[in-house]
Amino acid sequence: MEGELFLTPSPGFSHQYIAANIATLLRDYVEKNNLGLILFAPFDVVLADNVVLQPDVLYLSRERFSLLTENCLQGAPDLVVEVLSPASGRRDRLQKSRLYRRYGVREYWVVDPAGETVEVFSASEKGWLLAGVYGPEDSLASPLLPEFAAPGAEIFRRPEGLTV
Template structure:
């Protein structure tokens, strides 16, 4: 079934996951507290860096048989009116019961958002708060333009900055004991590529 994108003004705050599943217009959306938000396709730099981060996480998680790492687009249903698509997510083996063929029904253990000009503010503020509220344990904010990775751990009153890293640093994750990655690997682009 194909239908036009809903007008936000008339449907603000009223949509559910069931409504979200009926939209088939070829565009990507997230559902934030019942409001449909268009998420434009990310650019090359965003996608390449997200793949770098995801590849490093997946290699570590697979090596230690800890769970799985998934990439967007994949629905994370945090509530009936809240569906997000993090760029990269880690789900521990103990929480596999949240996984279905079509979505993750609950919070991943770790979420990575790679900032884009269109989504940076939402990723840093609104989505960050929602991830914390719904039980994400660790949140990574990757800025491809500033070449920084900020890693936050969930605290009782909010996110706690566990570390901020650049290409010259070795980053680590409080949630994944023994994980480390060279920041240069995260921001590495193919040799000879000029954007």
């Protein structure tokens, strides 16, 4: 990240399960509407020579397919989802958020597993604008994907009987 290497512990179960839930909901919508594709970590997003990030989930529209290589994405995806973890939360909210905006990401979701919230931000000339905050009782909406609606309960759902 801007020439500095960050090593963080592997994400925990809740982080991974929530990221998978979001990827599944997005993928179903994107594929049904033939809009592009959904990818998830670990997959490098090369925003600049010294800026390589691995968002938890990303959406790439068909219009940006030319940025995709076998090994990485050479440019900004349309949508980035970061699921917070204790080791990365501050960096996701500050440094990564600024980099995603600077290099052209159009929408940014910050998912807090502990608080069971998803903050949806839309890019503007002045920075990120908060488009909405969603919890388990809400239906998440995306300004970038106008007809997308994801039940918050599905985002934060865990397998029945699991106590992790």
